[in-house]
Structure formats: C-alpha cells, structure tokens
Amino acid sequence: MEEIEINPITISKPAILIQNAYKRYTPKNIVLNGLSLTVPDGSIYGLLGPSGCGKTTLLNCIIGRTELDAGNIELKVKRRSDVGYMPQSLCIHTQLTIEENFFMYGYLFGVSTEDIASRSKDLISFLELPNGNRLVTTLSGGQQRRVSLALTFIHNPEILILDEPTVGLDPILSQSIWERLLQLSSQGKSVIITTHYIEEAKQSHIIGVMRNGNILANEDPTKLMEKYNCNTLEDVFLLLSRKQEIEMKTTAEAQYPKKTKSVKPLFEENQTLFSITKFKGVTYKNVKLLKREYLFLILVLALPLTQNIFANLTLGKKPKNLPLGVLNEEIPINNCSYTTYNGCVLNENQTLTLSCLYLNYLRENFYTLIEYEDGDTALRDVNKKKIRGLLHFSKNYTQSLAERITMGLNANDANIATSSLDVSVDLKDFYIATCIKYDIYRCTQKFLQQIMENCGMNPEAALSVPLAFKEPVFGSSEGNFANQTAICILCLCCFFLPAMLTGGLLFIEKEEGILERLIVVGVSGSEILISLAMIQMLIHIVQTGESMFVTYILFDNPLKGMSWPLEGAHHILKAVNWAIPMTLPVEAAQAISSKSFSITHPLITTGFISCIAWSVIFGLIVTGNCLTGIAFDPL
Numbered sequence: 001m002e003e004i005e006i007n008p009i010t011i012s013k014p015a016i017l018i019q020n021a022y023k024r025y026t027p028k029n030i031v032l033n034g035l036s037l038t039v040p041d042g043s044i045y046g047l048l049g050p051s052g053c054g055k056t057t058l059l060n061c062i063i064g065r066t067e068l069d070a071g072n073i074e075l076k077v078k079r080r081s082d083v084g085y086m087p088q089s090l091c092i093h094t095q096l097t098i099e100e101n102f103f104m105y106g107y108l109f110g111v112s113t114e115d116i117a118s119r120s121k122d123l124i125s126f127l128e129l130p131n132g133n134r135l136v137t138t139l140s141g142g143q144q145r146r147v148s149l150a151l152t153f154i155h156n157p158e159i160l161i162l163d164e165p166t167v168g169l170d171p172i173l174s175q176s177i178w179e180r181l182l183q184l185s186s187q188g189k190s191v192i193i194t195t196h197y198i199e200e201a202k203q204s205h206i207i208g209v210m211r212n213g214n215i216l217a218n219e220d221p222t223k224l225m226e227k228y229n230c231n232t233l234e235d236v237f238l239l240l241s242r243k244q245e246i247e248m249k250t251t252a253e254a255q256y257p258k259k260t261k262s263v264k265p266l267f268e269e270n271q272t273l274f275s276i277t278k279f280k281g282v283t284y285k286n287v288k289l290l291k292r293e294y295l296f297l298i299l300v301l302a303l304p305l306t307q308n309i310f311a312n313l314t315l316g317k318k319p320k321n322l323p324l325g326v327l328n329e330e331i332p333i334n335n336c337s338y339t340t341y342n343g344c345v346l347n348e349n350q351t352l353t354l355s356c357l358y359l360n361y362l363r364e365n366f367y368t369l370i371e372y373e374d375g376d377t378a379l380r381d382v383n384k385k386k387i388r389g390l391l392h393f394s395k396n397y398t399q400s401l402a403e404r405i406t407m408g409l410n411a412n413d414a415n416i417a418t419s420s421l422d423v424s425v426d427l428k429d430f431y432i433a434t435c436i437k438y439d440i441y442r443c444t445q446k447f448l449q450q451i452m453e454n455c456g457m458n459p460e461a462a463l464s465v466p467l468a469f470k471e472p473v474f475g476s477s478e479g480n481f482a483n484q485t486a487i488c489i490l491c492l493c494c495f496f497l498p499a500m501l502t503g504g505l506l507f508i509e510k511e512e513g514i515l516e517r518l519i520v521v522g523v524s525g526s527e528i529l530i531s532l533a534m535i536q537m538l539i540h541i542v543q544t545g546e547s548m549f550v551t552y553i554l555f556d557n558p559l560k561g562m563s564w565p566l567e568g569a570h571h572i573l574k575a576v577n578w579a580i581p582m583t584l585p586v587e588a589a590q591a592i593s594s595k596s597f598s599i600t601h602p603l604i605t606t607g608f609i610s611c612i613a614w615s616v617i618f619g620l621i622v623t624g625n626c627l628t629g630i631a632f633d634p635l
C-alpha cells in the first residue's frame with residue numbers, strides 16, 4: 001500500500017474554530033453545552049461520540065444548516081464553494097445518473113464542464129462506482145453513499161465536513177477513503193469527520209471525544225491513549241465518559257446562557273440574491289429530471305388537452321332526447337299527422353288537432369315523446385325517472401283553445417282549464433328541469449304565434465305579457481352554457497395546472513433532503529424559484545396554447561363567456577368572493593373577451609393585480625413550506 005506522507009499540523013490559522021458553542025432544540029434537550037474545538041489547517045479531525053450526542057448538530061452548525069444559540073464559529077474560508085459537505089442521509093437525486101449528479105453539483109460550484117468530466121472519471125474509479133450513466137436509484141445503498149461522498153470532492157474544496165462517510169462500506173473501501181483523506185490533508189485540505197468506527201478514527205490527526213454536549217478530549221490519538229494509559233481508543237472513550245458523568249455536578253440547564261442569539265458562519269454567498277452559477281446548476285438538474293420523467297411531462301401536457309376536450313364535449317351542452325310522457329285525451333299521439341299546418345283553427349270546418357301541432361314543436365326540439373293512457377302510471381314513471389315530465393292535453397283541447405282565443409278576456413274558468421296544457425316536471429334535476437321548462441315556454445310561444453298567424457291575426461299578440469326583450473347589450477340571446485363555461489375552464493387550466501409540476505418537484509426534493517443539500521451549498525430560494533418558474537413558463541405556454549386551440553378553434557367557442565353567477569352564492573361567500581383566486585381574473589378575462597375592455601379599465605386592472613398577487617402568494621406558500629426547517633438565506 002502506498003505510504004502517505006502525513007502533513008505536520010500547522011497551529012497558526014485554524015481551518016475551523018468553535019468557541020463556547022451552545023445549542024438546544026427544546027429547553028431540556030441541550031445538545032451543545034459550551035463546546036469548543038479547533039480543527040487545525042491541513043488536518044483530519046475525527047469526531048467520536050455515542051449516538052445522539054450531537055455530532056451531526058455540530059457539523060450542521062459549522063456549515064450553517066443549523067444556528068448556534070450562543071458561541072462563535074470561524075472558518076478559514078469565506079466561500080461556500082470552499083466547503084464540501086456530506087450529510088448523514090443520502091440527499092442526492094436518485095432519478096439522475098451518477099454523472100448528472102456530478103455535473104449538477106459541479107455547475108453549482110462554478111466548475112468547468114471539462115474539469116467536472118475529468119474529476120467524475122477519477123471519482124468513479126477511486127470510489128469503485130459503476131458506469132457514470134447508471135441511474136442512482138439502481139445502485140446499492142453503499143454505492144449511493146459513495147456517490148454522495150463523491151459530490152463533496154467534485155469542486156475540490158478546502159474544508160471537508162463528512163458525516164459518517166464510511167457507514168455501510170466494506171473495510172477495504174473505507175481504508176481507501178481514509179487514504180484519500182490523508183492525501184488531501186497532505187495537500188493542505190482540512191477535514192472534520194464523524195464516525196462510529198473508533199478504530200478507523202485512529203488515522204485522524206486529532207480525535208475529539210464528544211459527550212453530553214462537550215468535547216472531553218481533543219488530542220492526537222496516540223497521545224490520547226498514552227495520556228489515559230489505555231491500549232485502545234475505545235478504552236479512552238469509555239474512561240472519559242465515566243469520568244464526565246461523575247464530574248457533572250451542576251445541571252446543563254442551569255449553565256445554559258440566559259440570553260441567546262443565532263450564530264452561524266458568515267459566507268460571502270449569504271449576501272448574494274442571485275448567482276448565475278447556482279442558477280445554471282439548478283436548471284441543469286431541472287431539465288435533466290424533466291427529460292427523465294418524460295411520461296410525467298406528457299401527462300402534464302396532455303392534461304389541459306383532455307380536460308378541455310371533455311369539458312367542451314360535456315359541460316353546458318343542451319340535453320337531447322329527453323323522454324317526456326304525453327297523456328293526450330284528444331288523440332293518440334301515434335295518429336298525429338305532423339304535416340304542415342296551414343288552416344286557421346277558428347274556421348268552423350277545420351279538422352286540425354292543436355295538441356299534435358304542439359307536440360311537433362317538442363319533437364323538433366329533440367324530445368322523445370312517450371304515450372300514456374292514464375295519468376297515475378305516467379306520474380309513477382316520472383318518480384322512477386323513466387320520463388322527465390308529463391304533458392296532459394284535455395279531451396277538447398283544440399276546441400277549447402280556439403274558443404279561448406276567440407273569447408279573449410271573456411274566457412270562463414272551465415274554458416281556461418280545458419284549453420291549458422298541464423305540465424308536471426321532475427324538478428329534482430335542476431338543470432334538466434330548467435331546460436324542459438324553457439323549451440315548453442318557447443314551444444308554447446311559437447305554437448300560439450303560428451295559430452295567430454294562420455288566422456290572420458298579429459302573432460305578437462300571442463305573447464300574453466306586454467313585455468319585449470330587445471337585442472342584448474352584451475352577448476347574444478342564443479348563447480349556450482357551454483360557450484359560457486369555456487373561459488372558466490381555460491382560466492382553471494391556466495391557474496392550477498402549473499402548480500402541479502412546480503409543487504410536486506419541490507415537495508419530492510424536500511422529502512429526499514435534496515433541497516436542504518442545495519441550500520447548504522449556497523443555492524438561494526430565488527435561484528430555485530426562478531429556475532422552476534422559467535421551465536414552468538415554457539410548459540405553461542404549451543398548455544395554454546393547447547387549451548386555447550381546443551376551446552376556440554376545435555370547438556369554435558365564441559371569444560366571450562361568463563361563469564356561474566356569484567349573485568347566487570351564499571352571503572358569506574359573496575362578501576369574500578373577490579378574494580378567491582379565480583374570481584377577479586375570470587371576471588377580467590370575460591370583460592376583455594366579451595366587452596373588449598382594455599387594461600386601463602378598473603375591472604381588468606384588478607383582475608391582473610389579483611392574478612399576480614395570488615401567483616406570488618401560492619409561490620411563497622409552496623416555497624415556504626418546502627424550505628421550512630431548512631437553513632437558508634432569505635430570498
């Protein structure tokens with residue numbers, strides 16, 4: 001095995017200096033209790049301690065992932081790119097290949113493509129990793145940890161902070177890692193490493209034994225064994241631990257500083273809002289992930305297409321072929337002749353049957369007419385939803401109606417009763433019932449107008465109420481509900497679909513600790529957000545284009561619309577509806593399309609303001625949620 005020349009430790013300028021560090025998560029859970037340690041430049045500092053004694057917390061404080069409550073941390077470097085950190089948990093993108101992970105972290109630290117490529121080769125061979133094109137998810141647990149370790153080397157940092165890098169590795173590989181660390185320290189790099197394997201820690205220049213929030217000993221391993229007259233480091237560790245328990249007279253709580261303030265190392269990047277280097281690294285990762293998850297991308301792009309097609313095919317369409325029962329005492333409906341109606345019903349020798357004329361109008365409106373011979377059976381069928389309603393013509397319907405028209409205001413009660421068409425509709429299905437009622441009303445109007453016209457009377461007189469609706473101010477009297485809902489569906493697609501991809505990606509990255517590792521290497525919230533927003537914007541343009549194509553070209557919806565009237569909402573909702581994300585933007589979209597209002601109109605301006613405000617609020621909620629609990633510098 002190659003002999004590594006061990007660097008004599010310089011004591012002038014420490015690589016890491018920690019003084020009087022205090023940290024607790026809860027008043028009782030004191031993790032660091034006045035801890036001080038020094039990692040000399042160009043040395044390996046092995047941090048030993050039982051599980052849960054606070055080693056990870058200490059490392060987290062050194063890299064600024066967690067803050068001290070009191071004390072002082074000084075690093076000899078001022079840039080995050082001079083620090084390499086390997087967290088205890090994996091925190092790497094398992095959906096990227098080994099090389100893609102290297103490139104991503106390399107770019108984050110501003111390493112050139114050529115340097116990343118050559119260092120990747122070296123790291124893959126040194127850490128005995130498989131082909132760089134292998135997806136990390138297909139690697140064994142030990143291989144994945146080695147990839148995580150390799151990421152700390154990719155930018156050739158001055159200080160390495162390694163949290164249990166050799167866990168789960170075979171002894172030969174562990175030894176080669178220690179040799180690499182010794183080699184690096186001989187080149188002037190400094191390392192602080194935690195491990196549970198006490199014997200391997202012997203190779204460190206300095207051993208720090210940590211217990212109960214303090215460093216019990218801080219010395220060269222050989223000297224440490226000599227000092228305490230022990231043959232192994234394990235014995236030293238046990239001895240010191242027992243000793244400390246006896247000496248602990250005062251409780252840690254009583255010693256804890258009364259006044260605390262957040263302390264963390266100062267990096268230059270803490271003051272940078274946006275770095276193009278970091279942005280490049282994050283965007284590289286986002287693009288690679290999106291390409292890898294192409295099925296998800298297809299789904300994201302196909303969703304607005306299918307949603308709009310189905311919405312246009314189903315929503316707001318006028319129901320057709322609704323079954324209506326007919327109880328016609330005047331004539332069996334099968335005997336009705338639907339030939340052109342020419343004669344005047346008021347002529348004495350006419351043979352017209354007005355019920356047939358009326359039913360003809362319903363047939364033209366796509367109703368399926370089912371004949372009944374008794375009302376009870378028909379009403380039972382309405383109850384069973386076999387038919388949607390029942391029309392009842394009396395025996396002398398034609399004659400009674402003719403008399404009623406002739407008598408006008410002098411018509412008597414009996415005549416009014418027999419000339420009226422009795423309609424019973426199932427009102428449970430509100431939309432269908434409304435359609436039926438509307439059609440019956442319109443058919444009655446047309447039917448009466450035709451009767452009057454054929455008898456040489458003014459057809460307008462058929463409108464019983466002296467009321468006339470003129471051409472609408474906006475919109476058309478023939479508009480259908482499908483046209484009106486189209487713009488709502490479009491706005492929904494534009495508003496909520498983008499959140500799926502961005503939110504999904506951020507939450508996955510948070511769950512896997514990747515986001516935290518990114519923040520630790522100095523990536524700011526703004527770089528993460530801007531990169532995601534940029535990719536999202538491209539996808540969003542395609543999604544909106546698809547939605548508009550389906551809405552306005554494929555289904556030829558007029559460029560106008562409205563939504564369900566808010567006037568019908570509950571009074572509490574009515575009071576706050578302006579604050580609901582979709583309300584003002586949809587109102588503005590409708591006003592632009594149907595009334596041609598410009599951006600200067602208050603309705604449009606507020607729509608835009610609401611849209612932007614909600615986008616920012618949603619963005620902050622998602623980002624805040626993802627970054628909660630992660631140390632990061634404010635945007």
Ligand SMILES: Nc1ncnc2c1ncn2[C@@H]1O[C@H](COP(=O)(O)OP(=O)(O)OP(=O)(O)O)[C@@H](O)[C@H]1O
Pocket residue numbers: 025029031049050051052053054055056057058088
């Ligand atoms: N975010 C947190 N919130 C609350 N308590 C925490 C948090 N992180 C760690 N702790 C607690 O702080 C103590 C020290 O944990 P830490 O992970 O630093 O120990 P460790 O020495 O690294 O342990 P191990 O060797 O098992 O990794 C533990 O009691 C742990 O439960």
